[in-house]
Amino acid sequence: MNNKEKLRNAGLRPTKQRMIVANILLDGFNRHFTAENLQDEIYTSGNSMSIATVYNCLKKFKNCGLIKQVETSKDTAIFDTNTDYHHHFLNEETGELIDIENEEISLHKLPEIPQGYLNNGIEVIIKLKRQN
Amino acid sequence: MNNKEKLRNAGLRPTKQRMIVANILLDGFNRHFTAENLQDEIYTSGNSMSIATVYNCLKKFKNCGLIKQVETSKDTAIFDTNTDYHHHFLNEETGELIDIENEEISLHKLPEIPQGYLNNGIEVIIKLKRQN
DNA sequence: CAAGTAGTTTAGAACGGTTTTAAAGTAAAA
DNA sequence: TTTTACTTTAAAACCGTTCTAAACTACTTG
Structure with a gap:
């Protein structure tokens, strides 16, 4: 297409x-x-x-x-062309994002969704700090 | 104290x-x-x-x-007095956040942290949509 | 306790990302 | 082809946040 x-x-x-x-x-x-x-x-x-x-x-x-x-509290909105369900590493110093494929992470137990609402997407952010 | x-x-x-x-x-x-x-x-x-x-x-x-x-892509910074390790539901319409206690969620499998970096905190956001 | 100094508060200006405005332009429908 | 609804644009407005520089205050040292 x-x-x-x-x-x-x-x-x-x-x-x-x-x-x-x-x-x-x-x-x-x-x-x-x-x-x-x-x-x-x-x-x-x-x-x-x-x-x-x-x-x-x-x-x-x-x-x-x-x-x-992408859900980040940076002052500039960050967009992503990868629309598949996936997650991110965030280098907080530089603001750089790195994809985490869905297979690389697994949420084993999920909390109960509050009454009257639906789960509309889960985003996991793993914040990174440079070693040393 | x-x-x-x-x-x-x-x-x-x-x-x-x-x-x-x-x-x-x-x-x-x-x-x-x-x-x-x-x-x-x-x-x-x-x-x-x-x-x-x-x-x-x-x-x-x-x-x-x-x-x-809190890591959200809202246009206003949101702070949290709960400094324990925990996560959030986010009502995207209203911007309201609800705590998810650490025990209510479990990350079973974690991705490998990129070379030279350390895991500096994981944040899970479950976005909510009103039912109907 | 007095004097010095390092850190803090403030109003107001500046900043930077994003949205609005209103007018001109363009795609699709009739 | 004319109309209509939607889109683009430059410029201004907006709004959350940070900066500036002067006044102030907490703490240190003598």
Whole structure:
């Protein structure tokens, strides 16, 4: 399925700007990135886009599941093209994230979900500190 | 141990402002709160404090382990007076956090920590969605 | 206890990431 | 083709947080 179809399937109009973003993000390689990182890549690819559009686009992509946002308390939002269920190592000094595949971790016992709610995703973050 | 001693033990001068904060936060009841929440409580308690001092104080308290900061991608930093090892449910709609005690969850298999790094804490977040 | 000094508080300005605004532009529907 | 709904944009606004620099306070030393 090409990127235009992916956008349409997701219910998004394949505008010029969204296609530029899709061509960068949906290239089959997973990455963690900020809005600013993406805007830089857009420039590098010979295109340009206002930061408002970058944010709009990321919000839409996220809402329809084309990308994810990682739960970290960093001051900049970090997105992830890996939408499979997985977890992260977080280097707190640098902010760098490293994927932990689902098979590498297992939650043996889970708490009871509070009344009236559903489990809407579990995220495990293992914070890393440099040795010594 | 009284709050003055707690501050001294933590290596912090027990200033008037830090005592006001300690008296609110270290009352034996756990809570999740933002800087603004705390400033409101300070006013409610009949005191006042500049927002810069609230932030300075939270940073110091956090660095010496009197409180923790929760890993969430919300736009406002959320702090926790529960410094025991534990996890959280996160209601993504409201931002509300609910503690998950360590005994209620068990990580059975853990990934190998990358070369040169140490495990510096694991945080599990179970995102909640309202049923229906 | 007095004087010195190192650390703390403060108001207000600055900062940085993100969202809003409102007008111009574009994709899809009729 | 005209209309309609959606999208993009630059610029401003926003909002949580940090910085600045001056006033203040806790502690140390004599």
